[in-house]
Amino acid sequence: MTLLLPALQSPTGPAASREAARFGDLSLTYGDLAVASTALAARIADAGRVAVWATPTPETVIAVVAALRAGVPVVPLNPRTGESELAHILADSAPTAVLAGPDDELPPGLERLRQVTVDARTAAPSGAPDDIGEAGPEDPALIVYTSGTTGPPKGAVLPRRAVAASLDALEDAWGWTGDDVLVHALPLFHVHGLILGVLGPLRRGGSVRHLGKFSPDGVARELGSGGTMLFGVPTMYHRLAEALDGWAGDAERDSLTRALSGARLLVSGSAALPVHDHERIAAATGRRVIERYGMTETLMNTGIRADGAPRPGTVGPPLAGVELRLAEEDGTVLDEPGAIGEIQVRGPNLFTGYLNRPDATAAAHTTDGWFRTGDVGTVDPDGYVTIVGRKATDLIKSGGYKIGAGEIENVLLAHPGVREVAVTGEEDPDLGERVVAWVVATDPDSPPPAEELTDRVAAHLAPHKRPRTVRYLDALPRNDLGKIMKRSLRA
Structure with a gap:
């Protein structure tokens, strides 16, 4: 299997001096991240499974990268998770250690785990081995818990194969290269913020700049000083549209307009971006926001291509390697124009199943192997998908x-x-x-x-x-x- 993060294989290689990640005034080069993650990987290689207290900090990046390099599955924990939900996740995933920053205050329930402190400001020991063997393509990379809207959260087991397939499909769709600098302010405990927002740039050999906390001026600053791509959710783009409207004539508005206009890609995901906000941003900047569609269990399914026609209200055609169809509640496959049905997908981007839940895994798939997304949509004659909403609520x-x-x-x-x-x-x-x-x-x-x-x-x-x-x-x-x-x- 191709290495998941090839640019990190050697702390002294040609990419060592390139910036890998920046959080505020703290920057990690590929050399820094290679050495720090190698040293940490050696400490957790026998852990079996680790939890990561996923704050928006460089410590989270080091922790996740180290676990992936050690072949140890990662369970990202939302620092805002409530006590009962956290207890369920820990009991279900059974990690043996928790990786956290030196200033993190961990809640009750984590004290029984081995505490491994990760400090981005502390240099890793010299002489750490730089030869780490890769796990296999079907080995789990992460166990990401769903939101639990229909019961206790379920742990979606994401193999290394799915992570690589989704990120490579986005490389194809978006022309994503090592020259791209991604700006985002998303949480790092879910697919969008962690896999796309952190592992995506690292797999390409590019850079990620995390704002820590979203703000229009932060977006303007980072896109205006070398950022090429922006990942966000509809709430963020709505606030950018409001800022473009509300700062009319101000220097701040002009700075934000220039920054958004100069970005190579503006990408929204995790929910539908209202057409009204699409139009406001396009009118002010001349740039279109593109959308993509994915979920925890499938990673990325569809996306507007960088060289494709931007079409507000749609999420583009299926990505390379992904098959998509619509079906009625009784399983009838729909192929007539304008049909509305449940979106079902299959491909190398899919999870291997829900942890400890063979019943739920079976229920989520059709007898012929398609994953039932629970989302309802339509497909245009040219393959563009429009999401109507969740079958249960929309x-x-x-x-x-x-x-x-x-x-x-x-x-x-x-x-x-x-x-x-x-x-x-x-x-x-x-x-x-x-x-x-x-x-x-x-x-x-x-x-x-x-x-x-x-x-x-x-x-x-x-x-x-x-x-x-x-x-x-x-x-x-x-x-x-x-x-x-x-x-x-x-x-």
Whole structure:
């Protein structure tokens, strides 16, 4: 198997002086990271499985890279995880050690594990061996826990094969090279922030600059000083669009505009980016944000190509090596134009299964080997995929129609009086489900009338898609990735 992180094989090789990762004023070259990770790999080689207290710091990068180089599976832990969820993850994954920074305060439950301190400011011992054997392609690289929206979180076992396949497919789609400098501020305990955002640049021999905490001025600073790519979630791009609008005429706005205009790629993922924000950013910068579609169990499935046509509202065609189809609830494969069905995928990007859950693994796959994503979408004649939403929360069956929440949300977001919106279905004795819009008004003291909003949807889409109920909120509930938690609204 090709080495997962080839640029780190030698601390004195030709790439040693190149910057690998930067967090604030602390920069790690490939030589620094090779030596530090090799020394740490030797300390944990017999650990069996390790947990990493995944703070947005260089210590997390060193810890994860060391474990991968030692062939030891990594369980990234969200530092904001609650006590009961953390206890479940530890009991289920059974790590023998936890890797954390010198200043990290670990919660109860981790004290029984061997504590391994990782300090990015402390030089690794000289003379550490630089010859580390690679594990096999099917050996687990990471065990990443799902959000647990339908029960206790499940550990998705991601083999090295899946990590390499997804990152190489993105290299093909985006022309990703060692010259790229990626800017992001995503958490490092999930696929988007850790695998794409950290391992992606390292596999290419490029660089990642992590902001620590997202801010428009941080994005402007790093993209304006050599950054070529930006990875973010819709909440971040919404805030960038707001900054471009709100800083009109200011030096800060001009700096942000120049930085975004000069980026090679602006990529959004983890949830759908509203068309309204697509258009605002494009109007201000002349650059289009592109989207891709993936999930914990599959890594990356589709993506707009760098040399392809940007199409707001879609997530592009399947990536190299990925097969994708739509299916009805009874398993019927859908291939007619405009069909709406569950997205199912297969390919080298898939996980090997849920840890300790053969029942859940079997239930997540069809009898002919396709993974059931639980997402609903459509496929254009040219292969571009549009995500309608999650089957459980975003597909509304009302009056005999299948209605996708996303298209209604995009229409409402284009109303100047709507700052944020979420659309859900609610049980209705006549319709089966009725459409409900949860609205955060631009001016809370003067929200747009409900009738005005429902009429807008009926005029732009179709009368049966109009919300039957409009509810006003001060804010929408969101998780750590900025995704709207629709189950909380429905509850």
